[in-house]
Amino acid sequence: MFKRLLKTTAVALFCAAPLSATLAEARQLRVSSFEPAQGFYSSKIIQPWMDKVNAKLSGGVEFKLYPGSILGAPPAQADLVKAGVADMALVVPTYTPGVFPLSGVVEIPGIVKNGAMGADILNTLLEDGSLAAEYSNYKVIALFTTPAYRFFVSGDPVTQPSELSGLKLRSPSKFGSELFAMVGASGVGLPAPQVYEGLERGVVSGAVWVMDAYRTFRLNEVAPNITTTGFIATPMSILMNKNTYDSLSDENKAVIDEMSGRATAEWIASVIDTTDAEIETSFRKDGKVNFVDLDEADQAAWDEAFSGAAEAWVNGQPDAEVAATILRRAHETAGD
Structure with missing residues (x-):
């Protein structure tokens, strides 16, 4: 009877462990946008990104958009992410002077002509470590820019x-x-x-x-x-809370990694530049x-x-x- 009890307990623990791990990870990740849901970045960039990522995430984890400054005003977005109020947000670095000062290099007239060029500049600076200190508190999903104003x-x-x-x-x-x-x-x-x-x-x-x-x-x-x-x-970014990212399973981290960095920034830049040209036409x-x-x-x-x-x-x-x-x-x- 004692052996049977041990066996029953072991089986119960074995079955409960992965279930507990799944329940621990299962949650909704809040994505903050100061734009309304129908705004350009909300509807053309963030929502399509979320749809692609959510389709690949496991364990009940999913991103959900909180648009229209529900979680905080435009200048507060970086702090919302850092504090964990938002798990991810659309952040304009120049809205918070002194926090991302070097990212503002793209504000110098004549350097950036279009989004593709702006994304290339910011990602090159991030990859070579020049912007590492500015984004050390975040998981960078994408750095990009507007076209020249x-x-x-x-x-x-x-x-x-x-x-x-x-x-x-x-x-x-x-x-x-x-x-x-x-x-x-x-x-x-x-x-x-x-x-x-x-x-x-x-x-x-x-x-x-x-x-x-x-x-x-x-x-x-x-x-x-x-x-x-x-x-x-104007420099733009999508930033994620580092603790949120670190708490995910390796499989889910890999999904986010695949949808982060230069390739994602280049996709965003292509959407921005195409839209800008279409509207002008x-x-x-x-x-x-x-x-x-x-x-x-x-x-x-x-x-x-x-x-x-x-x-x-x-x-x-x-x-x-x-x-x-x-x-x-x-x-x-x-x-x-």
Whole structure:
């Protein structure tokens, strides 16, 4: 009887062990996006990524999107992930000045022309260790950028940078405002949903942004002139809580690893660039928006106006020597 009891207990423990392990891992992983569910990054990037990953995860683990800043405001996303309030989030590094300073190298005008180039630069810097300290608290799913921003203006078309003097422009970042000051303009911080109203009421005379935002927020109704000079690009990221990642099974870690890094960033960049081009083509065909396409002489004037941007960015970093090295690597990656 004693032997039979031992055998029964052993079988019970054997059966319960994997079940307990499965139940311990089974959970919903919260993915935070400050965009609404139908927003570009939520619907075209994050949700498709989640769908692919969820189909491969085991043990009852799945990602679920919490859109529309449900878990926190846009500037709070990095902290939400670090604290574990969100297991993953869409993070704009420049929304939290001082946390990801070197990632802002892509904000220097002229370095990034499109998303593909921006993703290449940031992933090269991450892979060679240049950005390791900035992302040491996270599992990096993807680093990428927007395409180079264009100027959307409500008043007269802008061809020369001097024509921005005296204007108030919606700024994408602190450094963006510094750049505006170089041409006599002022940067104004406005949340994305308030840009339309700001333009309509004259709080700002223009904004620098991408074509998707132009369409999403119907800026064509209040800013019908688009100057196509390439301005700054904004660094973007999808970051995961390290403890969450470490707590997963090896099999599930492998799934996430497969869907992380340069290849994922390149896929995201392709979606961004394709969408940007498609929207531009649509607006050009419609004929209700005025695209100010610059000739070589005009572009040279813009390049000259922001020629001090690189030096300003380097001098604004905690370690100018390190920043200068980052800038050099960015130029090398871009083929400059």
